[in-house]
Amino acid sequence: MANLVEKLIDQPLTPWLSGSGPEGEIVLSSRIRLARNLRCLPFPGRASAAQLGEITAELKEVPYDLQAEDGHEYAFVELDQLLPLARYVLVEKHIISPNHVAEPENRALIVRDDVSVSIMINEEDHLRLQCLEAGLNLNDALEKANAVDDIIEAKHDVAFMENMGYLTSCPTNIGTGLRASVMVHLPALSLTKQMGRIVAIATQLGLTVRGLYGEGTEAAGNIFQISNQVTLGRNEQDIISNLTSVVKQVVDKERMARRLLINDSPDALFDRVWRAYGVLRYAHSISAQESLALLSEVRLGVDLGVIDETPPDIFTKLLITTRPNFLQHLAGDVGMSQSESDKMRAKLVRATLQKT
Numbered sequence: 001m002a003n004l005v006e007k008l009i010d011q012p013l014t015p016w017l018s019g020s021g022p023e024g025e026i027v028l029s030s031r032i033r034l035a036r037n038l039r040c041l042p043f044p045g046r047a048s049a050a051q052l053g054e055i056t057a058e059l060k061e062v063p064y065d066l067q068a069e070d071g072h073e074y075a076f077v078e079l080d081q082l083l084p085l086a087r088y089v090l091v092e093k094h095i096i097s098p099n100h101v102a103e104p105e106n107r108a109l110i111v112r113d114d115v116s117v118s119i120m121i122n123e124e125d126h127l128r129l130q131c132l133e134a135g136l137n138l139n140d141a142l143e144k145a146n147a148v149d150d151i152i153e154a155k156h157d158v159a160f161m162e163n164m165g166y167l168t169s170c171p172t173n174i175g176t177g178l179r180a181s182v183m184v185h186l187p188a189l190s191l192t193k194q195m196g197r198i199v200a201i202a203t204q205l206g207l208t209v210r211g212l213y214g215e216g217t218e219a220a221g222n223i224f225q226i227s228n229q230v231t232l233g234r235n236e237q238d239i240i241s242n243l244t245s246v247v248k249q250v251v252d253k254e255r256m257a258r259r260l261l262i263n264d265s266p267d268a269l270f271d272r273v274w275r276a277y278g279v280l281r282y283a284h285s286i287s288a289q290e291s292l293a294l295l296s297e298v299r300l301g302v303d304l305g306v307i308d309e310t311p312p313d314i315f316t317k318l319l320i321t322t323r324p325n326f327l328q329h330l331a332g333d334v335g336m337s338q339s340e341s342d343k344m345r346a347k348l349v350r351a352t353l354q355k356t
């Protein structure tokens, strides 16, 4: 089991980030998250260390139950058994949240071999179950999440009240305990300065727009996460249908903005995306932030057929491998300085682009 987690930390590719799936050119991934709590124990924020340990111990058998049902290998790992760097690589791969690693003691993770299912234990709730799919595919993610939830609830007494639904640590999650979210790449809407308006409209429609690593994080590389804000008084299917229809409209707007860029100012666009390609292809030192911003522009050029010598999945591949902690891990956790890390990143990007 521990070997599986090591393998997931080492692998440069994240299967659901393959760039495939419906609307895969713009929608990178779909995520369903269910928040669940065991009935007789306090929420993690109020639980003692001993109670947190009790929760972890009770859930240790869950991987075996899941494995028996779907035949996939599942791992269970306590976060404090991992090196700090390994924990941060898991965050960069969206397997656990920044919140979950903040206090690793008595926190654990259950993860499936293809990373399409992972369960954070003792994050904000006892269980944060997440299912991820490539592209715009919330329905399959929900189906998978419900199947995993059924297996857990068959053996564990989960806090649920007829009139309120699932009880959760934060009142905004009470009811279905569901957050549906899509990760979208919106370079043209960002370049044409339309994101402010999109965020305002999404908020009016009961949605929230977050950055690359969720709550409280920046939208690096023109990547945003759009998710539902309300969980109470709405059924799961309504939440998903509403989000899917808004995301489809955002995707249409992004396509329109792309057409506008290429029709109205092709020279500026060509120059911009090829410059980005040039820097990535030849730079000898590059920061994580700059590489992400330039990769986003190269991907835009590839999607528009302006850059034809790079496959679209280069963006998603390099999205993970150029992150600071993954790079450090690749170098063997040797405590690289910022400048060494920037040089290594540039080398990796050059080598990857050269191969295409």
Ligand SMILES: Nc1ncnc2c1ncn2[C@@H]1O[C@H](COP(=O)(O)OP(=O)(O)OP(=O)(O)O)[C@@H](O)[C@H]1O
Binding pocket: 029, 030, 031, 033, 091, 094, 095, 096, 097, 098, 124, 132, 173, 179, 181, 182, 183, 210, 212, 213, 214, 215, 225
């Ligand atoms: N569509 C998505 N694809 C990949 N990863 C995602 C997606 N949506 C969210 N995530 C990841 O899930 C983690 C948690 O995100 P976030 O903080 O937005 O949600 P949450 O913790 O489920 O919500 P809440 O604020 O209700 O606690 C982060 O690591 C984030 O990057």
